[in-house]
Every structure is written in structure tokens, then in C-alpha cells.
Amino acid sequence: MESALYIVPTPIGNLDDITIRAIEVLKNATLIAAEDTRHSKILLDKLSITGTKMISCHDHNEEQRADIIIEEVKKGGVVALISDAGSPLINDPGYRVVTLCSKADVKVVPLPGPCALITALEASALPTDKFMFNGFFPVKEKELTQTVEALANVDYTAVFYEAPRRILATMEIVAKVLPEHDVTLCREMTKTFESFYRLKAREVPEFLKADPDRVKGEFVVAIGALKQEIDAIDPKVVNAVEELVKTTPVKTVANILSPLTGIKKNDLYNLALSLKEK
Numbered sequence: 270m271e272s273a274l275y276i277v278p279t280p281i282g283n284l285d286d287i288t289i290r291a292i293e294v295l296k297n298a299t300l301i302a303a304e305d306t307r308h309s310k311i312l313l314d315k316l317s318i319t320g321t322k323m324i325s326c327h328d329h330n331e332e333q334r335a336d337i338i339i340e341e342v343k344k345g346g347v348v349a350l351i352s353d354a355g356s357p358l359i360n361d362p363g364y365r366v367v368t369l370c371s372k373a374d375v376k377v378v379p380l381p382g383p384c385a386l387i388t389a390l391e392a393s394a395l396p397t398d399k400f401m402f403n404g405f406f407p408v409k410e411k412e413l414t415q416t417v418e419a420l421a422n423v424d425y426t427a428v429f430y431e432a433p434r435r436i437l438a439t440m441e442i443v444a445k446v447l448p449e450h451d452v453t454l455c456r457e458m459t460k461t462f463e464s465f466y467r468l469k470a471r472e473v474p475e476f477l478k479a480d481p482d483r484v485k486g487e488f489v490v491a492i493g494a495l496k497q498e499i500d501a502i503d504p505k506v507v508n509a510v511e512e513l514v515k516t517t518p519v520k521t522v523a524n525i526l527s528p529l530t531g532i533k534k535n536d537l538y539n540l541a542l543s544l545k546e547k
């Protein structure tokens with residue numbers, strides 16, 4: 270196998286999702302750089318890959334590890350970079366290693382494979398032609414609210430990772446800020462309790478509260494765009510909203526203009542929010 274740094278995705282739940290090529294690289298590796306060596310040993314044992322030299326490579330030691338990786342490849346070795354699950358670098362360590370390797374003229378070979386972001390997007394039933402991946406939702410309420418508000422008038426599907434302990438609180442904010450947006454919660458993908466909840470954002474908190482099992486496990490959240498409805502609004506109304514938001518809260522603008530124009534309050538609210546941000 271050609272000497273290089275190989276970026277090797279591993280399963281996000283179902284162990285059968287490892288690719289033939291990923292197994293080949295792991296079998297031929299002279300060094301495996303893993304986010305957590307103990308965690309990855311479980312997978313390697315299942316693949317009967319034992320005895321390969323391993324080093325940890327995580328957010329706090331990537332730069333030092335890059336030196337070891339570069340040296341290994343330069344002396345003819347095969348290095349496999351893996352994370353705990355899914356694709357390395359996608360909300361996982363590896364970015365600095367890849368950057369330093371490419372600067373050092375070390376060949377980098379990326380393998381396609383499992384990735385929660387892409388798996389979720391495919392099943393979301395939301396448009397996939399244009400999307401934005403945002404990593405995890407911000408934890409602080411103010412930052413979270415601002416991040417969600419910024420999606421009021423975008424024309425793409427927004428995808429986030431979220432932890433089970435935060436999913437309800439986060440979705441309460443999403444429901445409040447973007448009530449009419451379509452949302453898909455992708456839970457425990459590829460695992461026994463794989464579920465896809467496709468709802469309006471405003472319906473999500475009650476739905477989650479109705480069954481404690483619904484907030485268990487790993488989540489990807491996809492939020493659809495509302496742009497089409499907003500695009501259809503008469504430009505005169507858009508101008509009026511633009512003027513009003515300079516002095517009036519967005520909710521009030523929507524409440525005043527909805528009965529006068531016949532446009533849904535939520536559409537006006539989203540429009541007002543996006544114009545206010547501009």
C-alpha cells in the first residue's frame with residue numbers, strides 16, 4: 270500500500286458500515302492515530318487487527334502528533350487517522366494533522382464513509398441541494414438564540430449536531446424562534462432505535478416530552494428553509510416591514526401587518542426577523 274496519511278471513517282453505530290477499503294487500510298497501517306485509542310481498540314479487535322502501533326490524536330495534542338505522523342510516512346509507513354465514530358475532521362480531530370501533513374508534502378488520502386451529517390441530511394426529507402453544517406448548537410442561550418434567528422430567512426437546510434441532554438432545551442428555542450420551519454430530528458442512526466422525527470419546529474418540544482425515550486441517544490437536527498414563502502411576499506409589504514423593524518419589535522410588526530395584508534403572522538415574523546438582522 271502506498272505510503273501516506275489515510276483518513277479513515279469508521280461506523281457511527283452499525284459496525285457493518287465499515288468499508289472494505291477502510292479495513293484494508295487499517296490492516297496495512299504501520300501506525301494508527303486514533304482520537305481515543307481505548308475506544309478504537311474495540312473496533313480493531315472486532316476486525317482482528319491487533320498489535321499495530323497506536324497513538325492518540327485529539328484536540329489537545331494534534332500538533333505534536335502531526336510530527337510523529339509526518340516522520341512515519343516519510344520513512345515509508347502507512348498511517349491511518351480515525352476518530353471515535355464517523356468521519357475524522359467532521360466535528361472531530363484531524364484538521365491540524367491534515368494541514369501540517371500537506372504543508373510537509375505528505376500525501377493525504379481521504380476515504381469516503383460513514384458520517385452522521387450526510388446520513389441525516391439524506392433521510393431528512395428536506396432539500397439537499399444547498400445546506401450548511403454548523404457543528405454542535407451553541408450551548409449558551411443567547412448565542413443559541415442568535416444562531417437560530419439567523420436561519421429565519423436563509424435558503425438552505427441547516428444541519429446541527431446535538432447532545433441528548435440538551436436536545437429538548439435547544440428545540441424549545443428553535444420552536445420559539447422558527448415555529449413554522451420544517452425540522453427533522455435524526456436519532457440513533459444505523460442503530461437499533463434509529464428514528465426520524467419530521468415535524469414543524471413548534472411541534473417538537475411537546476413531541477419530545479410525550480415519551481422520555483425520544484430524547485435518548487445521539488441526534489442530528491436538520492432545519493428546513495422558509496424562503497419560498499417569504500419570496501412570494503409583495504415587495505411593498507417587504508418595504509413596510511423593513512421600515513417598521515427599525516423602531517418596532519418583530520412580533521408587533523407581524524401582529525400589525527398580518528390582518529392588514531392577509532399574510533400569515535409567522536411568515537411576516539420570519540421576514541421581519543431577517544430584515545432586522547440585515
Ligand code: SAM
Nearest residue numbers: 281355356359384385430431457458487488489
Ligand atoms: N465525525 C462524526 C461524524 O462523521 O458524524 C461526528 C462526531 S461528533 C463529535 C458526534 C456527534 O455526531 C453526536 O453527538 C451526534 O450529534 C452525531 N452523531 C454521531 N453518530 C450519530 C448517530 N448514529 N445518530 C445520530 N447522530 C449521530
